[in-house]
Amino acid sequence: DTAVSQTPKYLVTQMGNDKSIKCEQNLGHDTMYWYKQDSKKFLKIMFSYNNKELIINETVPNRFSPKSPDKAHLNLHINSLELGDSAVYFCASRGSNTEAFFGQGTRLTVV
């Protein structure tokens, strides 16, 4: 039973399109994150939500809009996709004073 699951695993789309990536965790954690791994393999935090509230936004373009309908879900919606958005996006969750658990990643390719 997967702890943090994100869908889809692969996403290929054209420039200018709008797409969403879904994330769900069944660990009962209060905090969820979105990370981006770029072509240089850096893992950079994008957003952090705690109990459905946005607490960290790392100067991500406002084309990226996270949405947390409940504590177990943090979805990422991206408008007007650009070539530079191509990357692997990871969702993660974290409980009280513990490590973060990551999903398997979504490889987004914008053509």
Added chain:
Amino acid sequence: DQQVKQNSPSLSVQEGRISILNCDYTNSMFDYFLWYKKYPAEGPTFLISISSIKDKNEDGRFTVFLNKSAKHLSLHIVPSQPGDSAVYFCAASAWSSASKIIFGSGTRLSIRP
């Protein structure tokens, strides 16, 4: 501005020997440090952590050492096994579940027979 640095992009170690991966950080507000292991096409998997009140934490073949004065931590794997070949990320956070976790750039460890 990288707050967590892994200066060795790759490391090759013979099977059975000790692997030592190093990490430096700059932010003195960090008080919780983690190591993650990542295989291709998978998400990072938690390996071991250490809080700033300790200088060593051991879990089986894995030991993490923390030198707060030098702002340096290291991961020791002994003995190294073929399945240890992966990318290892060092990460740091403040002691709060709501704090962001900052990652280093990773070190690719290859275990050769």
